[in-house]
Amino acid sequence: xxxxxxxxxxxxxxxxxxxxxxxxxxxxxxxxxxxxxxxxxxxxxxxxxxxxxxxxxxxxxxxxxxxxxxxxxxxxxxxxxxxxxxxxxxxxxxxxxxxxxxxxxxxxxxxxxxxxxxxxxxxxxxxxxxxxxxxxxxxxxxxxxxxxxxxxxxxxxxxxxxxxxxxxxxxxxxxxxxxxxxxxxxxxxxxxxxxxxxxxxxxxxxxxxxxxxxxxxxxxxxxxxxxxxxxxxxxxxxxxxxxxxxxxxxxxxxxxxxxxxxxxxxxxxxxxxxxxxxxxxxxxxxxxxxxxxxxxxxxxxxxxxxxxxxxxxxxxxxxxxxxxxxxxxxxxxxxx
Numbered sequence: 001x002x003x004x005x006x007x008x009x010x011x012x013x014x015x016x017x018x019x020x021x022x023x024x025x026x027x028x029x030x031x032x033x034x035x036x037x038x039x040x041x042x043x044x045x046x047x048x049x050x051x052x053x054x055x056x057x058x059x060x061x062x063x064x065x066x067x068x069x070x071x072x073x074x075x076x077x078x079x080x081x082x083x084x085x086x087x088x089x090x091x092x093x094x095x096x097x098x099x100x101x102x103x104x105x106x107x108x109x110x111x112x113x114x115x116x117x118x119x120x121x122x123x124x125x126x127x128x129x130x131x132x133x134x135x136x137x138x139x140x141x142x143x144x145x146x147x148x149x150x151x152x153x154x155x156x157x158x159x160x161x162x163x164x165x166x167x168x169x170x171x172x173x174x175x176x177x178x179x180x181x182x183x184x185x186x187x188x189x190x191x192x193x194x195x196x197x198x199x200x201x202x203x204x205x206x207x208x209x210x211x212x213x214x215x216x217x218x219x220x221x222x223x224x225x226x227x228x229x230x231x232x233x234x235x236x237x238x239x240x241x242x243x244x245x246x247x248x249x250x251x252x253x254x255x256x257x258x259x260x261x262x263x264x265x266x267x268x269x270x271x272x273x274x275x276x277x278x279x280x281x282x283x284x285x286x287x288x289x290x291x292x293x294x295x296x297x298x299x300x301x302x303x304x305x306x307x308x309x310x311x312x313x314x315x316x317x318x319x320x321x322x323x324x325x326x327x328x329x330x331x332x333x334x335x336x
Contacts, residue, residue, distance in 0.1 A: 003041035003104055005097075006063075008033045008056060010047060019101060030056060039063045039118075041104040046090045048080065057083030062118045064104050064275070068092050073131065082124045082257075085275055099277070107274045110283060115262045120271045123256040127203030127248070129276065132157055133195075140195055150191075151183040154198065163201045170216050174223060193237045199276065200244035215247030221307035228329055229306075231299055239300040241278075242285040243307065245269035249286075266290050292319055 002022040030052045039062040046068035068090035088096045168179035219240045226236045249269030270283035288301035295305035324330040
């Protein structure tokens with residue numbers, strides 16, 4: 001899929017970066033950049049201390065915007081969250097470029113309309129991924145990583161540890177015994193689900209009285225529906241992650257400045273999943289579950305659709321009634 005990477009620096013960078021054959025790389029200085037027309041797929045700049053840093057972001061409001069900074073600690077990034085999607089170290093590591101190109105390619109592959117894509121890219125105040133979550137992702141790349149090492153990292157954040165235990169002990173998760181430790185929570189959730197759950201828990205600002213996180217309830221309903229549908233482990237994990245990010249998508253739309261009238265919570269959640277490097281199937285689950293007709297073609301999407309349809313629990317609409325009868329699930333909804 002063709003793309004354009006615009007690299008802005010002062011002076012203009014000289015690079016031999018290798019990109020896919022169908023990608024074009026343009027290197028320029030900031031003064032020239034703000035005169036350019038069009039919306040490149042990716043815009044990278046290392047002008048964090050420049051007065052032009054916000055101007056560049058606003059000029060390329062419909063591009064994925066990446067800011068290179070000397071230190072990726074939270075306090076260094078907070079001033080730029082309003083206008084930039086992703087951050088990397090300065091100078092830009094060579095290995096960062098393929099990863100960023102993959103993100104842009106995956107976003108294009110979501111098949112969102114131009115208006116929807118532009119509104120998503122123009123959204124401000126995206127959640128910040130804490131450094132601890134990035135460290136967790138790095139550990140999970142090792143197929144032989146030990147659970148106690150993962151638990152030790154998570155336990156460095158007392159709030160995150162408490163939320164993870166809260167999730168594991170939620171009635172909606174259906175575990176037969178109480179979870180007393182982070183290590184036990186990891187064992188029960190599984191490594192495939194761990195990174196997404198920790199990421200969602202870390203960046204979520206929403207909570208309710210019972211769970212401490214609004215998405216936990218929906219994820220729990222997904223688990224129950226998944227059991228009714230006899231979903232396999234992969235589909236169950238995709239569905240529960242999609243549920244957590246559906247809630248994050250709602251939070252993004254509620255807090256975003258600017259025009260979001262063309263967007264749904266599912267599109268916003270899929271957008272964040274893609275920016276943060278998740279595999280495409282989870283984002284596809286989110287998008288497919290927006291309609292019963294599309295969801296019926298994909299088990300995990302159908303599970304999420306049904307879980308959402310049960311909040312609040314009410315008599316199903318005729319189209320849903322027909323599907324529930326076919327699946328043998330009608331008894332789980334109120335009678336007419």
